[in-house]
Amino acid sequence: MTSEVLYSVFAKALGIPLEKVNDDLTYNTIKEWDSTAHMILVAEIEDTFEVMLDTDDIIDMSSVGKCREILKKYDVEC
Amino acid sequence: MQKNADIFNRLDYFLGPALLTDKESVSYAELEQRVAEHALEIEQQCINERGEPCLAALAFENNIESVVNYLAALRAQVPLLLIDPDLNIDMKKAMYEKLGVSIVLSGKAIMQIAPWPFHNTQKPIASSKAKAALLLSTSGSSGAPKSVMLSRDNLISNTNSILDYLPIEQADCAITTLPLHYSFGLSVLNTHLAKxxxxxxxxxxxxxxxxxxxxREHGVTSLSGVPFHFQMLQMLRLERMELPQMRYLAQAGGKMSPDLVEHFEGIAKDRDWTLYVMYGQTEATARMAYVPPEVLSGARDSIGKAIPGGRFEIREIGTSELIRSSDQAGELWYFGNNVMLGYAKAATDWTLERVPQQSLATGDIAEWTDNGLVRITGRLSRFIKIRGKRLQLDHIEQAMQSISKDILCCGEDDMLYVVNAPDTETTHQYLRESLGLHPSLYQITEVTELPTLSSGKIDFQKLLTMCNKREGE
Structure with a gap:
């Protein structure tokens, strides 16, 4: 897996162009990343990477970089 | 009815903390002091020598200063418009102008933004009449320029009714899952302060x-939310969380699917919590009905019964005849002391004294169940709820006229169909930015042959069926 896959999951779930996604993008700092988008994002990540995230990881997923870190715990390198 | 504290008069009936944040804790005694002081300042600046108040506005944030402002304005008997802090500045300004807001409360500041529009002399209030204490918006960011006017009695009455059926105790602790400018969120604040x-x-x-x-830090004892919050709680797998103080879950703000009700009913049973499914509208201050938990398993698709002090009628559409049998749907009417004074569209509305209405045509279509509960089957009014917030469809159609004159809107809760709109960036931009809709919450669709009623008007019911069918394909 590459960054591209992770970035495109974010772009799709948040409904923003791919160019706007980077590791520093943070929950609740842009209008598009609200609770609705966050929920869709979690579902999309679970689907794409075939993982089932723990509650603590779901609420900890506060940025794109953080998400990448969390996915490592599930043996997903991206 | 049990005696609950009149929080608009006094707050220091209780010892211990009232409001908690990640930085601060404010006791009831301290809150009383802050409210009393600020109420005096508001009184000085917002009431003229003839005793006439102006209209103040507050962007109600989930913080202590906002709660102090809210309680102080009510104490000073200065009518207060509560608005969404996220509302954009142009919409705020338009609303202030339309309703004649003179003062904005923000933190400790009392800022005059316009001269007072006191053209009509007011007589002392006759005992049968009431004045607007609070103005609440019924919709979210679509900014339909209509506010619900509530009296102090409306607020007290609804608080007492809710406390008659929700098991709120002094040892309880709530948390703001909902914004406080939203009637449901405000009811959580009022009921907890009163206890x-x-x-x-x-x-x-x-x-x-x-x-x-x-x-966890504060040992929160309940969670209140709209169906969307429960979808999130489902995703977070609430059942696996360690929440030893938790006692009950409360849902309102739109119909939750029977599946989701069942899901949380199961969790509540396992964990020895209680699930309250409730129904309300800002027009009724907040709450009109609840499902008694002991009958919930057989009534997952109903809104239950009227709250203590309230009453429902179902009336035939067109003739207004009372429907008593369970096989016929009609419009749901509610009666109670929590029914609003009316809508405010201009300054002349809130300055008038009004005879409390006590009755409300809810705009919902409902039927009686076999055991005398109420089941909602549809909606007469042209609005949908997105994540618990109302979107007026006519208003959106009008606003989108500049994009195309052919645009029609229909939908159901959490799905807006925009019919015959050009699939262009302008359209998406309006929906995403002006209405704040996530792309999963709307669909642009084309319908060449529009269904009509015999009157020639658009048959929106049929149009919705067509859109739903198309989405399923």
């Missing part, structure tokens, strides 16, 4: 680490 309980104020969303840290 001397604690409320955690936070801007952190349900799906954040900070929220759950505060939740």
């Amino acid at each position: 001397g309980a604690r409320i955690v104020l936070t801007k952190h969303p349900l799906m954040s680490k900070e929220f759950w840290q505060l939740f």
Whole structure:
């Protein structure tokens, strides 16, 4: 897996162009990343990477970089 | 009816903390002091020598200063418009102008933004008449320029009714899952203050680490939310969380699917919590009905019965004849002391004294169930709810006229269909930015042959069926 896959999951779930996604993008700092988008994002990540995230990881997923870190715990390198 | 504290008069009936944040804790005694002081300042600046108040506005944030402002304005008997802090500045300004807001309350500041429009002399209030104490918006960011006017009696009455069926105790602690400018969120604040309980104020969303840290730190005892919050709680797998103080879950703000009700009913049973499914509207201050938990399993698709002090009627559409049998749907009417004074569209509305209406045509279509509960089957009014917030469809159609004259809107809760709109960036931009809709919450669709009623008007019911069918394909 590459960054591209992770970035495109974010772009799709948040409904923003791919160019706007980077590791520093943070929950609740842009209008598009609200609770609705966050929920869709979690579902999309679970689907794409075939993982089932723990509650603590779901609420900890506060940025794109953080998400990448969390996915490592599930043996997903991206 | 049990005696609950009149929080608009006095707050220091109780010892211990009232409001909690991640930085601060404010006791009831301290809150009383801050409210009393600020009420005096508001009184000085917002009431003229003839005793006439102006209209103040407050962007109600989930913080202590906002709660002090809210309680102080009510104490000073200065009518207060509560608005969404996220509302954009142009919409705020338009609303202030339309309703004749003269003062904005923000933090400790009392700012005059316009001269007072006191053209009509007011007579002393006759005992049968009431004045607007609070103006609440019924819709979210679509900014339909209509506010619900509530009296102090409306607020007290609804608070007492809710406390008659929700088991709120002084030892309880709530947390702001909902914004406080929203009637449901405000009812959580009012009921907890009236019992001397604690409320955690936070801007952190349900799906954040900070929220759950505060939740555990303060031993929160209940969660209140709209169906969307329960979808999030399902995703967070609430059943696996360790929440030893938790006692009950309360849902309102739109119809939750029977599946989701069942899901949380199961969790509640396992964990020895109680699930309250409730129904309300801002027009009725907040709450009109609840499902008694002991009958919920057989009534997952109903809104239950009227709250203590309230009453329902179902009337035939067109003739207004009372429907008593369970096989016929009609419009749901509600009666009670929590029914609003009316809508405010201009300054002349809130300055008038009004005879309380006591009756409300809810705009919902309902039927009686076999055991005398109420089941909602549809909606007469042209609005849908997105994540618990109302969107007026006519208003959106009008606003989108500049994009195309052919645009029609229909939909159901959490799905807006925009019919015959050009699939262009302008359209998406309006929906995403002006209405704040996530792309999963709307669909642009084309319908060449529009269904009509015999009157020639668009048959929106049929149009919705067509859109739904298309989406399913």
